[in-house]
Amino acid sequence: MAYTVGQVARAARVTVRTLHHYDEIGLLRPSGRTAAGYRRYDEADLDRLQLIRYYRELGFPLEEIAEILDDPDADPVAHLRRQHELLSGRIGKLQEMVAAIEHAMEARTLGIQLTPEERFEVFGDFDPDEHAEEAEQRWGGTEAYRQSQERAGRYSKEDWLRNKAENEEWGRRFAALMESGAPADGPEAMALAEEHRQLITKWWYDCSYEIHTGLADMYVADPRFTAYFEALRPGMAAYLNEAIHANAITRS
Amino acid sequence: MAYTVGQVARAARVTVRTLHHYDEIGLLRPSGRTAAGYRRYDEADLDRLQLIRYYRELGFPLEEIAEILDDPDADPVAHLRRQHELLSGRIGKLQEMVAAIEHAMEARTLGIQLTPEERFEVFGDFDPDEHAEEAEQRWGGTEAYRQSQERAGRYSKEDWLRNKAENEEWGRRFAALMESGAPADGPEAMALAEEHRQLITKWWYDCSYEIHTGLADMYVADPRFTAYFEALRPGMAAYLNEAIHANAITRS
DNA sequence: GCTGCCGCCTTCCGCTGCGTGAGGGTCAAG
DNA sequence: CTTGACCCTCACGCAGCGGAAGGCGGCAGC
Numbered sequence: 001m002a003y004t005v006g007q008v009a010r011a012a013r014v015t016v017r018t019l020h021h022y023d024e025i026g027l028l029r030p031s032g033r034t035a036a037g038y039r040r041y042d043e044a045d046l047d048r049l050q051l052i053r054y055y056r057e058l059g060f061p062l063e064e065i066a067e068i069l070d071d072p073d074a075d076p077v078a079h080l081r082r083q084h085e086l087l088s089g090r091i092g093k094l095q096e097m098v099a100a101i102e103h104a105m106e107a108r109t110l111g112i113q114l115t116p117e118e119r120f121e122v123f124g125d126f127d128p129d130e131h132a133e134e135a136e137q138r139w140g141g142t143e144a145y146r147q148s149q150e151r152a153g154r155y156s157k158e159d160w161l162r163n164k165a166e167n168e169e170w171g172r173r174f175a176a177l178m179e180s181g182a183p184a185d186g187p188e189a190m191a192l193a194e195e196h197r198q199l200i201t202k203w204w205y206d207c208s209y210e211i212h213t214g215l216a217d218m219y220v221a222d223p224r225f226t227a228y229f230e231a232l233r234p235g236m237a238a239y240l241n242e243a244i245h246a247n248a249i250t251r252s
Numbered sequence: 253m254a255y256t257v258g259q260v261a262r263a264a265r266v267t268v269r270t271l272h273h274y275d276e277i278g279l280l281r282p283s284g285r286t287a288a289g290y291r292r293y294d295e296a297d298l299d300r301l302q303l304i305r306y307y308r309e310l311g312f313p314l315e316e317i318a319e320i321l322d323d324p325d326a327d328p329v330a331h332l333r334r335q336h337e338l339l340s341g342r343i344g345k346l347q348e349m350v351a352a353i354e355h356a357m358e359a360r361t362l363g364i365q366l367t368p369e370e371r372f373e374v375f376g377d378f379d380p381d382e383h384a385e386e387a388e389q390r391w392g393g394t395e396a397y398r399q400s401q402e403r404a405g406r407y408s409k410e411d412w413l414r415n416k417a418e419n420e421e422w423g424r425r426f427a428a429l430m431e432s433g434a435p436a437d438g439p440e441a442m443a444l445a446e447e448h449r450q451l452i453t454k455w456w457y458d459c460s461y462e463i464h465t466g467l468a469d470m471y472v473a474d475p476r477f478t479a480y481f482e483a484l485r486p487g488m489a490a491y492l493n494e495a496i497h498a499n500a501i502t503r504s
Numbered sequence: 505g506c507t508g509c510c511g512c513c514t515t516c517c518g519c520t521g522c523g524t525g526a527g528g529g530t531c532a533a534g
Numbered sequence: 535c536t537t538g539a540c541c542c543t544c545a546c547g548c549a550g551c552g553g554a555a556g557g558c559g560g561c562a563g564c
Contacts, residue, residue, distance in 0.1 A: 089347045098339045
C-alpha cells in the first residue's frame with residue numbers, strides 16, 4: 001500500500017509541512033514518487049516515521065534522530081539513558097519554577113514584595129545543596145508547605161479574591177479591636193487569633209497551634225510581614241503576636 | 253552609578269549579545285549612552301533586567317514580559333496563574349516521557365520490540381483517563397512498577413550489562429535443566445524459579461510469590477514475552493510458568 | 505606619541521522546526 | 535468539462551539569541 005502526504009500526515013498526526021520538511025532534510029524520504037511528482041509513502045516509511053515521532057517526543061533534535069535511525073551501530077539504550085537524564089533535569093528545573101511561582105503568588109496576595117534575592121531563587125545560580133538547605137530551613141520542608149503549594153496552584157482568580165477579601169475583613173476587625181483598647185491576651189483578641197488560625201487552615205494548610213505561634217514570631221521577625229501588619233495598624237504585628245501566643249497557650 | 257554592557261552582563265549572568273538583543277527589541281533600553289555610543293545602564297535598568305530574567309526563567313516569551321512590565325494595569329497574578337498551569341502541563345508531559353523511556357529501556361534489556369501502539373504511548377493522542385486506566389490494568393499502578401521505574405533511571409550502562417548478563421546466565425542454566433529432562437515441578441526447576449524471583453527482586457522490585465506467578469502467567473499470555481523465552485528454548489515459556497507456580501505453592 | 509590589547513560598537517548571517525502563504529499543476533467526482 | 539480537494543515547489547518568517555567580521559575608544563606601558 002502506498003499513501004499520499006495527506007494520508008500519512010493525518011495518520012501520524014503531523015502536518016504535511018512537517019513531512020515536506022523531513023523530506024527536505026533527508027530525515028524521511030518517501031520511498032517513491034508518482035509520475036506527477038506526488039510523494040508516495042509505504043509501510044516502511046510509516047514505521048520510520050513512527051520512530052521519528054517517538055524520538056521527537058522524547059526531545060531529540062532531528063539531526064540526532066537521523067543518526068540513531070541511520071547508524072545501526074549506535075547504541076539506542078545509551079541514547080535513552082542520556083535522554084532520561086536530560087528529562088529528569090528538566091523536570092527538576094520546572095518544578096523549581098513552579099515552586100517559585102507559587103511563592104510569588106502567595107506573596108502577591110499579601111501584597112508583599114519579593115526581595116531581589118527571592119526573585120532570583122528560581123535560577124540555579126547557587127549551590128543546589130545550599131539552596132535546598134535554605135529552603136528547608138525557611139519553610140521546614142514541611143507537610144504544611146506542601147499543602148499550601150498544592151492548593152495555591154488550584155485556586156482560581158475568584159478564589160484568590162475571596163481569600164484576600166476574607167483576610168482583609170479579618171484585618172479590619174482585628175484593627176478595630178486594637179482601637180477599642182482590648183488587651184492582646186483578652187478573650188476577644190484570642191477569639192480573633194483563633195479565627196486567624198482557622199483562616200489559614202481553610203485556605204492553606206492545617207495550622208496547628210505550634211505552627212501558628214511560629215507564624216506569629218515570624219510576623220515580628222521578618223520585616224516584610226511586620227510591614228504588612230504595621231500598615232494595617234501601627235503596633236499590630238506585636239499585638240497579633242501576643243494574641244496568638246495567648247490563644248495557643250489557653251487552648252492547647 | 254552607571255554600568256557598561258559587560259559589567260551588567262556579568263552581574264546578571266547573561267551574555268552581552270542578550271543585552272544587545274533586549275535593546276534592539278526595546279525590552280530593555282539602557283538609560284543612556286556615552287559620547288562614544290557605549291550603552292550605560294543604571295540601577296533602574298538593573299531592576300528591570302532582574303524582572304525580565306525572572307519572568308524569562310518562568311518561561312514567559314519576551315513580548316509578554318514587555319507587556320507585563322510596561323502595563324501597570326496588567327494583572328501579574330493572572331499571568332503567574334497561567335504560567336503555573338503551563339508549567340504543570342509541561343511537567344506532566346515530561347513525566348510521561350520519562351515513563352515511556354523507562355519502559356523502552358526495560359524492553360530493550362529483554363530485547364523485546366515495542367508495538368507501534370506502545371511507541372506512541374508517549375503522545376497524548378488518546379483519552380488520558382482511558383490511558384491511565386489501561387496503564388493501571390497493565391501494570392497494576394503498583395508499588396512494584398514504581399520501584400522498577402525508579403531504579404531503571406538510576407542504572408548505568410554497566411549495570412544494564414550486568415543485569416543482562418545475569419539474566420542470560422540464568423537462562424542458560426534453565427535451558428540446560430529443561431534439556432536434562434527434569435520435571436517442571438521438580439526440586440531443581442523450583443530452585444531455578446526461585447532464583448529467577450530473586451533476580452527480579454535484586455534488580456527491579458520486591459517480587460512476592462503472588463507477583464511472581466502473575467509474571468509467569470504473563471510469560472505465556474503475552475506473545476512478546478513468550479517469544480523471548482521460546483527463543484531461548486522451545487517450550488520454555490510453559491515450562492517456566494509451571495516451575496514458578498510449583499515453587500510459589502511449595503514455598504508460601 | 506606609538507603600540508598593544510581589551511572592551512565596546514554595529515551589521516549581518518545562522519540555527520531549529522517548522523507555519524504560512526503564493527502561484528501553480530493534478531485527480532476524482534458529478 | 536468543471537469543480538473542489540489535493541498535491542507540488544519556492545520562499546519568507548518566527549524566537550532568541552550565538553558568533554563572526556570589521557572597526558572605534560580607552561588605558562597602560564614604552
